[in-house]
Amino acid sequence: MNGRIRPVLAPVVAPLLTAVLYYAAAMATLMLTGGVDGVAALWPANAVLITAIIRLPRERRIPYLLLCTLASAAANHQAQLPATAVLGFTVANIAEAALAATLFDRLCPARHLVTTLRHLGAFSIAAVLSAATSATVAAVAAATAIRDLSGFWVSWFTTDTLGMFMIVPPGLMIIALLQRDPQVRVRRGPIEVTAVLAAVLAVNLVVFALPPYPLTFLPLAALLLATARLGPLGTTVSLLITAVVGSLLTAAGKGPLAPIADTAEAVLLFQFYLVILFAASLPIASLLASQRETITETDRSERFHRSIIDRTHALFFETDAEGRWTFLSPAWTELTGTPVAEAIGASFEAIIHPDDHAKGLGLIERLRATDDGEEAIDVRYRAADGSWRWVAVRATRLADKAGAFTGLFGTLIDIDDRVTAEQARSESERLYRLLADNSNDMIFRVGLDGVRTYASPACRTVLGWEPEELIGRQALDTIHPDDRTVTRAAASSLLDGVAAPTAIYRQRRRDGAYVWLEATYRLVRDPETGAPKEFVSTVRDISRRQEAELEAVETAARLNENYRLLMMTEAMAHVGHWRLDNVTKDLFWSDEVFRIYGVPAGSPVSLDMAQAALHPDDRETMRGLLEAGAGYVQAARIIRPDGEERHIATQGQPDIAPDGTVIGMFGVIQDITDQAKAEAKLRESEAQYRLLAEHASDIIFRLDAEGRYLYVSPATEALTGYAPEEMIGQRPSDYAHAEDVPKVRETLKSLHLAGGGQCVVSYRRRRKDGSWQWLEASARLATSVDGAAEIVGIARDISDRKRFEAELLNAREAAERAAHEARQIAATDELTGLASRRMFMGRLVGEVTAAAATATPLSVALLDVDHFKLVNDRYGHAVGDRVLRAIAATATRAVRGHDVIGRIGGEEFAILMPRTTAEAAALVGERLRLAVEASGEEHPELPRVTVSIGIASLVDGSDAASLLAAADYALYTAKAEGRNLLRLAS
Numbered sequence: 001m002n003g004r005i006r007p008v009l010a011p012v013v014a015p016l017l018t019a020v021l022y023y024a025a026a027m028a029t030l031m032l033t034g035g036v037d038g039v040a041a042l043w044p045a046n047a048v049l050i051t052a053i054i055r056l057p058r059e060r061r062i063p064y065l066l067l068c069t070l071a072s073a074a075a076n077h078q079a080q081l082p083a084t085a086v087l088g089f090t091v092a093n094i095a096e097a098a099l100a101a102t103l104f105d106r107l108c109p110a111r112h113l114v115t116t117l118r119h120l121g122a123f124s125i126a127a128v129l130s131a132a133t134s135a136t137v138a139a140v141a142a143a144t145a146i147r148d149l150s151g152f153w154v155s156w157f158t159t160d161t162l163g164m165f166m167i168v169p170p171g172l173m174i175i176a177l178l179q180r181d182p183q184v185r186v187r188r189g190p191i192e193v194t195a196v197l198a199a200v201l202a203v204n205l206v207v208f209a210l211p212p213y214p215l216t217f218l219p220l221a222a223l224l225l226a227t228a229r230l231g232p233l234g235t236t237v238s239l240l241i242t243a244v245v246g247s248l249l250t251a252a253g254k255g256p257l258a259p260i261a262d263t264a265e266a267v268l269l270f271q272f273y274l275v276i277l278f279a280a281s282l283p284i285a286s287l288l289a290s291q292r293e294t295i296t297e298t299d300r301s302e303r304f305h306r307s308i309i310d311r312t313h314a315l316f317f318e319t320d321a322e323g324r325w326t327f328l329s330p331a332w333t334e335l336t337g338t339p340v341a342e343a344i345g346a347s348f349e350a351i352i353h354p355d356d357h358a359k360g361l362g363l364i365e366r367l368r369a370t371d372d373g374e375e376a377i378d379v380r381y382r383a384a385d386g387s388w389r390w391v392a393v394r395a396t397r398l399a400d401k402a403g404a405f406t407g408l409f410g411t412l413i414d415i416d417d418r419v420t421a422e423q424a425r426s427e428s429e430r431l432y433r434l435l436a437d438n439s440n441d442m443i444f445r446v447g448l449d450g451v452r453t454y455a456s457p458a459c460r461t462v463l464g465w466e467p468e469e470l471i472g473r474q475a476l477d478t479i480h481p482d483d484r485t486v487t488r489a490a491a492s493s494l495l496d497g498v499a500a501p502t503a504i505y506r507q508r509r510r511d512g513a514y515v516w517l518e519a520t521y522r523l524v525r526d527p528e529t530g531a532p533k534e535f536v537s538t539v540r541d542i543s544r545r546q547e548a549e550l551e552a553v554e555t556a557a558r559l560n561e562n563y564r565l566l567m568m569t570e571a572m573a574h575v576g577h578w579r580l581d582n583v584t585k586d587l588f589w590s591d592e593v594f595r596i597y598g599v600p601a602g603s604p605v606s607l608d609m610a611q612a613a614l615h616p617d618d619r620e621t622m623r624g625l626l627e628a629g630a631g632y633v634q635a636a637r638i639i640r641p642d643g644e645e646r647h648i649a650t651q652g653q654p655d656i657a658p659d660g661t662v663i664g665m666f667g668v669i670q671d672i673t674d675q676a677k678a679e680a681k682l683r684e685s686e687a688q689y690r691l692l693a694e695h696a697s698d699i700i701f702r703l704d705a706e707g708r709y710l711y712v713s714p715a716t717e718a719l720t721g722y723a724p725e726e727m728i729g730q731r732p733s734d735y736a737h738a739e740d741v742p743k744v745r746e747t748l749k750s751l752h753l754a755g756g757g758q759c760v761v762s763y764r765r766r767r768k769d770g771s772w773q774w775l776e777a778s779a780r781l782a783t784s785v786d787g788a789a790e791i792v793g794i795a796r797d798i799s800d801r802k803r804f805e806a807e808l809l810n811a812r813e814a815a816e817r818a819a820h821e822a823r824q825i826a827a828t829d830e831l832t833g834l835a836s837r838r839m840f841m842g843r844l845v846g847e848v849t850a851a852a853a854t855a856t857p858l859s860v861a862l863l864d865v866d867h868f869k870l871v872n873d874r875y876g877h878a879v880g881d882r883v884l885r886a887i888a889a890t891a892t893r894a895v896r897g898h899d900v901i902g903r904i905g906g907e908e909f910a911i912l913m914p915r916t917t918a919e920a921a922a923l924v925g926e927r928l929r930l931a932v933e934a935s936g937e938e939h940p941e942l943p944r945v946t947v948s949i950g951i952a953s954l955v956d957g958s959d960a961a962s963l964l965a966a967a968d969y970a971l972y973t974a975k976a977e978g979r980n981l982l983r984l985a986s
Helices: 002-033 044-053 062-078 083-107 117-141 149-178 190-209 217-230 232-251 263-311 331-336 354-369 416-437 459-463 481-495 543-557 561-572 591-597 607-612 619-628 673-685 715-720 741-754 799-826 837-854 868-875 877-894 918-933 960-976
Strands: 315-319 325-328 374-382 388-399 405-414 442-447 452-455 502-508 514-525 532-541 576-581 587-589 632-639 645-656 662-671 699-703 709-712 758-766 772-783 789-797 858-865 900-903 908-914 947-953 982-984
Touching: 002 044, 002 062, 044 062, 044 083, 044 149, 062 083, 083 117, 083 149, 117 149, 149 232, 190 217, 190 232, 217 232, 315 331, 331 374, 354 374, 354 388, 354 405, 388 416, 442 459, 459 514, 481 502, 481 514, 481 532, 514 543, 576 591, 587 591, 591 662, 607 619, 619 632, 619 645, 645 673, 662 837, 699 715, 715 772, 741 758, 741 772, 741 789, 772 799, 837 858, 837 900, 837 908, 837 960, 858 868, 858 877, 858 918, 858 960, 868 877, 877 900, 877 908, 877 918, 908 918, 918 947, 918 982, 947 960, 960 982
Parallel strands: 947 982
Antiparallel strands: 315 325, 315 405, 374 388, 388 405, 442 452, 442 532, 502 514, 514 532, 576 587, 576 662, 632 645, 645 662, 699 709, 699 789, 758 772, 772 789, 858 908, 858 947, 900 908
16 A cells, blocks of 8 residues: 555645655754844755756656745745745745756756756856845845845845855765665765764864854864865765854854854855855865766776786787787786797797797897887797797887887787688688589679689580680670570679579570579678678589470460460469459459468458568558559468468469450469478588589589499588588489489499580489489589599489479369359459459440441440439448349349349449340340339348449440440430439440
8 A cells, every 4th residue: 555655645735744854944044144134154955955856857857846836925924024025035946046047957967966066157157046036036025124225135145145155065975875876876984974964063062152252163173174085975974064154153142154244244244254164165075076986987997908918818919129028918828839938038939839939030120120019920939838829010110208119019820720611711712613513503793893813614515615714704695685584683683681592594505505493592691791792503404304394385375365374373283363353352262362361261351461461561562563553473472360370482473454454463372481491401411612612503413433433512401411521432323212313323434434424314212211302413424533433413403303293284173164254253242143344345345346347236324323322431342332233133133134234333224135135135124124113122131222334335446445435424414414324325
């Protein structure tokens, strides 16, 4: 209960307590002064209020000011002051407190403590200006009751100013201590603090209580002692003690000022005495505080930098002019195993490799000869274990005041690991170049400007060009003009973050013929800056595969345009299809789409629901594709209702009316989650080798003369499950299918017998998990560095291609069935069962063409449900849908058997009447209008509706669009003339 009450009472208790203290201080002072023109040593009440509000935000000061206004008025009234004086003095007091706090906020917005010269100056300005303003307001209010107005102003000004000087600084200090403000710290123990303040109190009692001896210098001495020992806290509290003790005893006629008969004069002299004390002590206290902070910060900085030198692995050193150590950081012992004390005075040559002495002496001589500068060298030193390690030495010239060379200061950093790594990298690059030079696939390095900087020898076999003829030329020069955009886009996508894009294109051979190639691109970045440096591409001849794929594409292209759905479904296999009506926004999903989205088949679907299921990062892209109204192929992610994320590939095409308007979109969708996960896992498992091997996605291998693996690239683990080290010493035939073992062995044997050339073999290989995969390996005979014969090759997983060839016929049949179902769905309006807009428009174009060719009449009627929006608004869309179905049934009964009726909009229907004149069409239309008007008796549960009808007939030179426009104008006329009418187009 207390925990709930305290937060509620806290904003009230503090202002109320402040008002009580204000009233008590004001009453005590007024009782001592005794009237309007009485004199007090200081006025503490306003100082109490200022102390309470100066640390608060401005909006929280209002309760304090309001309550202290009441307390001031009550104190002045109780002191029997005139009404004008009560009002004027109250306004002057509260205005002084508010003005002082506001001025100090402006001058020192970040701190509310008077502990530095800057803050002391700001507080003094705020106190003087606010006291002067308050004295002026009070003098105006008491002008009729005061004889000596100037003396009153001076008395008010000095008492209020001294009250602020004596009360506010110590009050702020005490509040900060209670709140554990880190800006205020008492560096002395409580016993010493108590003893010093007790001494100050004793001195003031002796000086102001004893007979009038001239001992007024003693409080100043005590105050300075408190300042030296306790800092600003001792100064402010000592001033407060002197002010309180001195004021009370002086007013009682005691102390050094007792001989002065005039009390006002004695108080004025005491005020002057307090001003001198304040001016002499607070600046000293501020300077002492600043000095302590500076000393503390200097000590902290020195410890910090010493800690850095002691703990860092870099060795800091200093030598004399002859190169002898004069200072060594603790890292010396870690680097050399020798204590620092034993090394001081020894020459640097003692630990440097003899072959590097000249480097060290040269560094000293160069810095000796220059006036200013820095030198760096790499040398070997003897480590603690006796081995030689590389260090980087960076030294700066030291000089005396005359500029004479006195020695060196610098650092030694162990770089042996880096040097060793660079040497290993050089060896690794040599091996990679060996692999590249003997690979059957072409490998190119291309600068960011598109110019080749390296071409592997395989380009002789594939393109007929010598590597030197291709280096220095633009990579696009020999690429077929129609394919340059593809290759340029693939390379540019690397800069956009794509990991390893591929491109299929045609490139001109030396003999002028074009060959189909497949290239995989990698981006190489600068190891230090991370900036893009060059492109590396691995290029393979895929002419045979491309011929097979082009044959399949040409076969598919022979299909009729009406089989566009079949083409998309065949390309994707096991897909669902969808259709979106741009007019009604109705969305249709096949059962497969429901399964992909994780929604029960037959559930209500909408465009908003489909877009909400998309991953947030993909929504804008898919929305833009639909709004563009053009064909697209896009990959995206969806979130199922159970939270599972799935990857999809979707392809869409626009549904275009005869007038060119996009009336809808239709397409197919495929769940590619397994493929996306597999691709992501493959990317994660790819080894990060340097330059060529780390950018190769195929298996690169080397075989000895006996056909055993000498080297296998890391890609083998991702493709076969075997780690490279597991395959070293094994033969390819050890993993081949029993039926393919002879073929593999014969291929390798033929390479040796032929003494060179290239061979390609496709075979089944056992994975580590026991499953089988199809590999296509291309190999050639090469010579190793030591002159031994070996085989170098690249193997690629072609399991997908094999499956593609086996599944092509099945996919084609499945796609044909799906396309047939999609066409059936697209031809029927889902709500009414009538012909869809797309179906109706198709029939209309055909009938117009036939009527024009045979010179037979043709009429079209457009009918629109009157005030249908009111039906939806009043009864809801479910009732509206029932009304539309009822109108569709009535219209079907009213028209003739050969007429075609379709729903082409929300509440808009169209009737196609072949071989019908305008007059005959009007009879059919009027029969339909009357039937709809009377349908309320057949469906009493539905709201009664009527229809307006516009009829137009085909005239010479008109087409489907103009015929519909004429009927639409007639419909508009019927509605304008009152609805429930039929009008013929003029």
